[in-house]
Each structure stands twice: as C-alpha cells, then as structure tokens.
Amino acid sequence: MGVDTVTVALLSSTLASQAVRQLFAKIAGNRIANLDSLKTEVPGADEQIAALKDADLVGLGDSGKNLYVTAKGMKVARDLDKIPIG
DSSP states (O other): OOOOHHHHHHHHHHTOSHHHHHHHHHHHHHSEEEHHHHHHHSTTHHHHHHHHHHTTSEEEOTTSSEEEEOHHHHHHHHTGGGSOOO
16 A cells, blocks of 8 residues: 555655654664654754654654654555655
C-alpha cells in the first residue's frame, strides 16, 4: 500500500529537510527509539521530533522516554524515498 498523493503533499513540507528525514528513518528503523538518546545524538532534535509528532509519524510512549513509529509513520517509512524534498 503506497502513500496517497494527498498525504505526500502534506508530508512534503514536514519531511523537507534531510535532517528530519534521517531522524525519521532512524526512528522507523528501530520502531522504538529512546528520546534522550536521540536528543544527545541529533542536534536540534526537539524541533524535528515535534514536526514528526505533529504529522502523526511518531508518538511518545506512555513512559515519556520513548518514541514509537505510528501506523501512518510505518506506511510513510516504506515510501520515504518517493516523497519529494521541499
């Protein structure tokens, strides 16, 4: 199941920067990522994570310490290379 054109249009701005794409790919590759580790490994992670959460690609776990990839995020991760940058 591919990403529909409306979703691609909406996500193009969220995933416009290479840094956000790389962060999202890192989270999606693990499906669950430690929030503190991401913040220390990735400069400016707070803003990038907020954008990914606003786009419903990732969510914050109940403990508040982990990010998980949403169902929509998994769908997008499969077709990430097809979403145009900017």
